[in-house]
Amino acid sequence: MIKRRDFLINSGLALGALAIAPSFAFTTKKRPIGIQLWTLRDTLPKDVKGVLAQVGKVGFNEVETFGYSPKNGFFGTSVKDFKSMLCDNGLKATSNHFDFNGYIENGSTESLKSYIETANILGSEYVTVPYILQNLRGKSIDDYKKLALKINQAAEICKASGLKLAYHNHDFEFEKFESTTGYEILLNNTDKNLVDFEMDLYWVVRSGNNPLQLFKDHPGRFKMWHVKDMDKINPSFNAEIGTGSIDFKAIFAEAELSGMKRFFLEHESNYKPNPIESAAISYNYIKNNLI
Template identity: 80%
Template sequence: MIKRREFLINTGLALGALAIAPSFAFDSKKKAIGIQLWTLRDTLPKDVKGVLSQVAKAGFCEVETFGYSADKGFFGTSVRDFKMILDDNDLKATSNHFDFNSMIKDGSTNLVQNYIETANLLGSEYVTVPYIVSELRGTTGDAYKKLALQINKVGELCKAGGLKLAYHNHDFEFTKFGSTNGYEILLNETDKNLVDFELDLYWVVRSGNDPLQLFKKYPGRFKMWHVKDMDKVNPDWNAEIGTGTINFKSIFAEAKLSGMKRFFLEHESNYKPNPIESAATSFNYIKKNLI
């Protein structure tokens, strides 16, 4: 994940006419509260076992991984040992952020097959594309169309491996190309039977867009969310959920329209005062107010 650009955004979501009941009434089973482990990036690599124990004690039951290496596993912990630690703490890695930049650059699928094997060993549902470097996503609409073709290829491999592929956004995907933008191109050019989208709500709002409008235009495409708030003073910073500027109650009220099946809390920048304590505060707000 990358350092964020300066770009002040008016975060009003034009939600006055929408019902904002914080409920998943469309689903008799409440959604699990997951955490993207990037939230704990300063502590997890130093103590995988201890930090995952803290995650479970905070109440989380699902995690989304990051930092996997084909050579070193998860921060020096093998995939099998990582899975054992998850199991010991009643945690499930339902999604994994893997680096696809080398595959998109050279077309080799060897690493993709390794990711699929890893995800299956973990008992995951999703393999997720977290971030595409600037040289590969290009600066034109055509470049995004080519990127979509590559993503479809990965989606086919994931489907053959019994998994689903998702694409996670930042704000740069919303760069305009005439009457459209990079994110719309990806939504339109990827096969909905092969590619789902993990909508990062903060980055949508940060880019000046409205998640609810995306839900209406592309219903059912956003099977996963990243839930992180925007600091009231400095929009470059995240805030504990419920203390920032994003109206999550209105967004969660439209979860069915979105297609959302699961979500992950994430603190990406300026989390304080303590990473796990801050995550626990956000967890408690979500549990009490949003699901």
């Protein structure tokens, strides 16, 4: 199985139910249910057309892509053909995870131009920073401020092409620097009119933090979510939504405070019984209990 960090690089704290009461009710009815295609990373590269058909059959409306290469498109499928396959199955790629490590390391915008072109062909809204390599992560407050500056600069380029830039977190962003964290530095030093955040709820909880508190501290910044549950026994494993230790009902009740416009189911490990059927179980829970 490919690991996310092995893909981009050589790319426990199990919390119980989150128990902060919602400040006001909010419904996500009529919002589409998306899936981060990394969930299907073992099968998608082998059969792009067939796996996208499975995704549409489950009932998903949106996808978030991964694995794009300027030379090979999506696993050997051109961007235009990929879009056609999405359309054939009632899907739209509203966000895309692109590798920003080269840009962060040397400031070259060549790859960013390719990402923007791809996102616009797909009719996407977001170009998303998915993961920062360990050697490029901030080791100090100043490092994270410099990272925030580069993110702002990339976001300006995206805006000029009609796109938004978003930043997706893991757990390393929550490393403490004096009285703050890398994540707080990014939130406070990126332009809220240019940069949105895609909160990976699993990684926030696993890092020992509370999504609801972050919503309160930074209202409206988290326009996208990754909805991914945590296994009750082994927090390094995922679980089908509704069977793990994260209280998604409490989180979805604060969607308006968060600023959430869309979300993507993601499942990275411990599938039951297999990736697409596991995704279908989670989809049905979301549809019947959360929106």
